[in-house]
Amino acid sequence: MAEQRPIISIEDVSKVYGFGDATTVALDEVSLDINKGEFIAVMGPSGSGKTTLMNIIGMLDRPSHGIYKLNGRDVSRQKRNKQAKTRRDNIGYIFQSFNLLPRLTALENVALPLAYKRVPQTRRLKAAARALDQVGLSDKEYNLPTQLSGGQLQRVAIARALVNGPSIIIADEPTGNLDSTSARVVMELLSEIHKLGNTVLMVTHNPSLTRYADRILYMLDGSIVYDEASAVGEMPTRVQRAVQALRTSDDDEKLASVSAMMETMPEPKSSDDEDKGKKKKRRKSARKKRGKKAKK
Ligand SMILES: Nc1ncnc2c1ncn2[C@@H]1O[C@H](COP(=O)(O)OP(=O)(O)OP(=O)(O)O)[C@@H](O)[C@H]1O
Numbered sequence: 001m002a003e004q005r006p007i008i009s010i011e012d013v014s015k016v017y018g019f020g021d022a023t024t025v026a027l028d029e030v031s032l033d034i035n036k037g038e039f040i041a042v043m044g045p046s047g048s049g050k051t052t053l054m055n056i057i058g059m060l061d062r063p064s065h066g067i068y069k070l071n072g073r074d075v076s077r078q079k080r081n082k083q084a085k086t087r088r089d090n091i092g093y094i095f096q097s098f099n100l101l102p103r104l105t106a107l108e109n110v111a112l113p114l115a116y117k118r119v120p121q122t123r124r125l126k127a128a129a130r131a132l133d134q135v136g137l138s139d140k141e142y143n144l145p146t147q148l149s150g151g152q153l154q155r156v157a158i159a160r161a162l163v164n165g166p167s168i169i170i171a172d173e174p175t176g177n178l179d180s181t182s183a184r185v186v187m188e189l190l191s192e193i194h195k196l197g198n199t200v201l202m203v204t205h206n207p208s209l210t211r212y213a214d215r216i217l218y219m220l221d222g223s224i225v226y227d228e229a230s231a232v233g234e235m236p237t238r239v240q241r242a243v244q245a246l247r248t249s250d251d252d253e254k255l256a257s258v259s260a261m262m263e264t265m266p267e268p269k270s271s272d273d274e275d276k277g278k279k280k281k282r283r284k285s286a287r288k289k290r291g292k293k294a295k296k
């Protein structure tokens with residue numbers, strides 16, 4: 001069971017890219033509490049802000065507005081050096097494209113995060129060897145990335161994410177570039193990491209992978225429109241039905257149809273658009289008010 005103290009707490013976090021007329025609101029005042037030990041799957045169409053949210057939680061990016069508390073401490077205003085340290089100590093990040101350095105062996109890639117921590121080399125390599133063993137790749141220590149399969153590359157990347165002993169693992173479409181067999185191996189690994197007591201956040205476009213998670217978030221246009229934990233959302237019934245179907249079914253055809261349904265959500269409705277316009281206006285005026293308050 002997850003403990004009831006949020007390890008991650010974000011409050012009214014926005015991310016705005018660009019300037020003037022060419023701005024994109026990638027995240028629109030998102031608030032979210034995540035408890036220690038949860039396994040969260042984040043879904044939503046392309047461009048809905050999933051990666052932006054993961055990058056902020058993973059401290060690879062800073063919010064434009066809002067507060068981010070990690071373990072109860074406000075990290076959004078920490079200096080960059082301090083933030084880098086907080087990130088190294090707490091967070092392991094896994095990318096869709098693996099992001100391994102091509103000239104380093106698997107072992108050296110895994111040991112790399114420890115070099116930034118100034119751990120002596122022998123200890124670094126020992127820790128890296130242990131992490132590679134944990135993902136079942138002890139026999140590939142000296143292989144270069146070009147000498148590994150996609151699934152193996154992602155396992156090396158997982159070992160690299162684990163080598164610092166972080167308590168939070170963030171995986172942005174970790175199986176997006178993998179065939180189904182390798183994807184299953186990666187998911188089983190993430191599941192094991194979760195069972196060891198770690199908090200896992202995973203972005204996925206594949207609804208069938210949400211069965212590994214104990215909480216599903218659905219994003220749209222920079223907002224979390226559905227959160228399984230609070231059962232609050234603008235269209236919970238449809239999503240909930242989809243989620244239930246996914247949890248209980250092994251039927252590939254059914255999964256595919258649910259998947260298609262989730263991709264097309266929500267149904268376009270003119271009244272919805274109107275509401276959304278009003279909501280945006282309300283948010284804008286609330287922001288203005290806050291801005292004025294801050295200036296005072
Ligand atoms: N560095 C950037 N500069 C400008 N706009 C950006 C930047 N990064 C993201 N965006 C925009 O922010 C929005 C959210 O992008 P994000 O990458 O978070 O989407 P996503 O949900 O991860 O999509 P996908 O499923 O395709 O990975 C998009 O409209 C995107 O174009």
Ligand SMILES: [Mg+2]
Nearest residue numbers: 050051052172
């Ligand atoms: Mg993305």
